Amino acid sequence: MRIIPAIIFLAISALAFAKAPPQVQKRKLYFIHLKAKNVEVRSKIANFIHIDQLVEDSIYSVINQVELKNIKREIPHLIEEFHLLEEQSFEHYLDIPKYQFPKGDESFHTYNEVVSELKALATKYPNIVQYFSIGKSLEGLDIPGIKITNKLDKKRGDMVPAILFTGSHHAREHLSTEVPMLLLRHLIESYGSDKTITSLVDNRVIYFVPLVNPDGAMWDIYDGKYKTWRKNRRSTGAWTHGVDLNRNYSYKWGTGGSSKDHGSEVYMGPKPFSEPETKAMKKFVESISNLRILLSFHTFSELILYPWGHSKYPVSGKDGEVFKKMATTMSKWNKYTPKQASGLYVASGDTCDWAYGERGIFCFTFELSPKWAWGSAGFYPGAKAIVPTFKANIRPALYLIEHAADPHGVLDTKLL
Ligand code: 0X9
Ligand code: ZN
Numbered sequence: 001m002r003i004i005p006a007i008i009f010l011a012i013s014a015l016a017f018a019k020a021p022p023q024v025q026k027r028k029l030y031f032i033h034l035k036a037k038n039v040e041v042r043s044k045i046a047n048f049i050h051i052d053q054l055v056e057d058s059i060y061s062v063i064n065q066v067e068l069k070n071i072k073r074e075i076p077h078l079i080e081e082f083h084l085l086e087e088q089s090f091e092h093y094l095d096i097p098k099y100q101f102p103k104g105d106e107s108f109h110t111y112n113e114v115v116s117e118l119k120a121l122a123t124k125y126p127n128i129v130q131y132f133s134i135g136k137s138l139e140g141l142d143i144p145g146i147k148i149t150n151k152l153d154k155k156r157g158d159m160v161p162a163i164l165f166t167g168s169h170h171a172r173e174h175l176s177t178e179v180p181m182l183l184l185r186h187l188i189e190s191y192g193s194d195k196t197i198t199s200l201v202d203n204r205v206i207y208f209v210p211l212v213n214p215d216g217a218m219w220d221i222y223d224g225k226y227k228t229w230r231k232n233r234r235s236t237g238a239w240t241h242g243v244d245l246n247r248n249y250s251y252k253w254g255t256g257g258s259s260k261d262h263g264s265e266v267y268m269g270p271k272p273f274s275e276p277e278t279k280a281m282k283k284f285v286e287s288i289s290n291l292r293i294l295l296s297f298h299t300f301s302e303l304i305l306y307p308w309g310h311s312k313y314p315v316s317g318k319d320g321e322v323f324k325k326m327a328t329t330m331s332k333w334n335k336y337t338p339k340q341a342s343g344l345y346v347a348s349g350d351t352c353d354w355a356y357g358e359r360g361i362f363c364f365t366f367e368l369s370p371k372w373a374w375g376s377a378g379f380y381p382g383a384k385a386i387v388p389t390f391k392a393n394i395r396p397a398l399y400l401i402e403h404a405a406d407p408h409g410v411l412d413t414k415l416l
Contacts, residue, residue, distance in 0.1 A: 025090055028065040028253040029228060031375050032082040033058060034075075037311070041078065042219050043346035046257040048074065050230065050265045051345055052378065053301065053351060062228055062376050064240055066263030070415075085375060088227060094353065100224040101174075107383045108174050109181060110221070111214045113139060118146050118210075127152055128201055131344045135280030137215045138233055143280050144403070145209040148187055148203045160288050161404040162205040166281070166399070167297040169245045169351065171216030171377040175368050176297035176388060180210040182390040183397055193332040207288065212277055213245055228376040232277055234269070236262035241386040243269035247299075247347065248278045249354035252310040257347025268349055281351070285359060292404045295350045295397070302336040303367040304396075307342035307356045310348035314357070318408060322362060325410045326403065330396035334366075341365060362407045364400075366393065 032049075036042045039055045045051060045059060048070045052061040059407055062085060063071070071079065100109045109117065122131035123243065128150060133142035149160065165183065168174040189208060190197040200206070211217060215233040220226060231242025240263050247258035250272035254260075256269035273279045285291060306323040316321050327338035353361035369389045372383050404409055 001356050005408070017229045025239070027088040027090070028068075029062050029376075030068050030082050031085050032061050032063050032068070032071070033080040034061075034071075034078045035059075035182070039345065042344070043077065043257060043342075044075065045071075046266070046345040046347050048259060048266075053372065054344065059162065060374070064263065064265065066240060066261065067265065070259075070261060070264065096220075097222050097360045098224045099218045099221055100227060101221055104226055105174075105380075105383050107386065108230060109177060109211075111211065111218050114177065114181065114211050114214075115142070115144050118144050118184075121185070121188055122146060122379055125191070128191055134209055134284040136276055136278075137213070138276050139215040141214045143209065143212060143214060143277060145207060145284070146184060147178065148184065148201055148206040148208070149204065153202065155307065158289050160203065160205050160290065161292055161406075162207065162288050163254065163293045163295070163401050164207040164285065164288065164291060165295050166208075166212055166351070166389055167210040168214075168217050169212045169277075169296065170298060171220045171231065172222070172226065172376070173297075173299040173368075174217065174379075175299050175381060175385060177210045177217070178386045179297055179368060179390050179393055180208050182254050183394070184208045184210070186390075186394065196398065199318060200398065204401055204404055205288075205290075206401060207291075208285070209281070211283060216242065216245075224378070226380055228379065230265045231267065232275055234275060235280060236267070238263055243267050243275050243276050244349075245275060246351060247349035248273065248374070249282075249349050249351055251349070251354040251357035253349045255310055255348040257345060258309070258349050266347070272349070282354075285355065285361070290381040291359070291361055292407055293400050294351070294355045294361050295400055296363065296365050297346065297368060298365055300370055300373065300381070301367040302334075302369055302371040303344070303365075304331055304334075304338045304369065305341040305344065305365040305410075306338075306362065307352050309350050309353045310346060312342050314340055314345060318411065319360075319362075321411055322407050326400070326407070328364065329410070330364075330399060332383070333395040333399075334392040335367065338344045367397075368393075 220229040247268040253272040331338040355361040355363035
């Protein structure tokens with residue numbers, strides 16, 4: 001008697017996992033080399049594809065067949081060379097997902113591991129750590145976060161300076177989850193023994209949302225193999241799902257460097273904040289009183305980027321000086337290249353233009369290691385990259401936490 005309900009339950013669970021196969025079964029990935037002699041040409045290219053790597057006057061990217069078609073139609077004269085890298089078959093849609101990192105990369109966190117580690121830290125260190133969710137992803141996963149601060153100090157009120165670190169807006173950039181995961185552990189475990197960190201935790205509110213795009217990140221390792229997935233998992237009625245979350249923020253949304261074609265890897269979405277993940281980020285950021293600094297981790301190329309990204313013009317006045325000063329100071333420690341984001345290519349709808357443009361938050365995008373790589377390899381540097389990349393970024397992170405109290409203070413030479 002009991003076996004029948006069990007069978008029904010199993011059948012229902014299997015059905016829940018079995019997603020309808022998309023109309024076109026194969027996703028084709030091409031390696032492309034484009035000629036781009038300056039930032040204007042790069043910005044034109046960024047309307048169609050994501051620029052993975054820039055070397056002098058050449059661009060190298062991995063693109064899909066829709067993007068290749070668009071490029072051949074719109075900017076054929078810029079193509080130097082392209083070739084098919086792989087064809088991805090989605091027949092395994094019907095299998096039970098594994099959500100496992102490939103062999104050798106098991107030390108990267110799966111979604112479940114991120115959640116359980118954050119919850120465990122909150123349980124172990126209740127006086128300084130609190131676990132929360134900023135909202136649900138498209139597929140219904142909680143987007144996890146933690147708050148680190150001295151909760152016992154009740155006198156401080158609401159005006160304690162706050163900072164936010166985020167990771168993995170882009171699915172395939174798994175290292176951008178690992179770095180904040182190690183950073184938050186470092187802050188928590190050093191509390192009480194390291195003088196600087198103890199004082200920062202006592203006098204700041206430090207937030208982490210290390211996995212903004214859990215659906216995309218887990219799709220990237222669905223069957224234990226990397227897929228070079230970038231976007232979220234919005235079904236667009238085509239084989240290539242997803243909205244680029246870093247083109248979906250509202251500030252100057254859709255004004256360049258993003259695509260209206262849902263087949264593109266830089267698809268901006270139907271409207272600003274159309275996606276639950278960016279909507280959750282907006283609501284969360286708006287809920288933090290006194291949020292002064294945001295650091296959005298991405299990969300790769302070893303860059304420190306700051307607004308504006310949608311415009312070639314720099315941020316004006318003192319704020320512009322603050323951005324430059326902070327970026328150059330941090331670059332001395334991690335050896336990354338400091339740059340205004342649009343100096344790379346103009347792109348609109350990213351986190352930092354919104355955070356600064358709408359909220360006045362000093363926002364940086366760190367493109368983590370490696371500096372160079374071919375094909376998709378830059379997104380998958382292996383487990384060996386985790387600790388060195390974290391170490392290179394401890395000092396910049398502590399610097400930002402410190403200056404969350406008064407970012408303009410970096411211009412005061414007396415303090416240096
Ligand atoms: O293109 C992006 O979203 C970021 N690079 S990534 O390789 N991680 O995808 C850079 C965003 C920088 N912002 C602008 N250029 N506007
Ligand atoms: Zn990214």
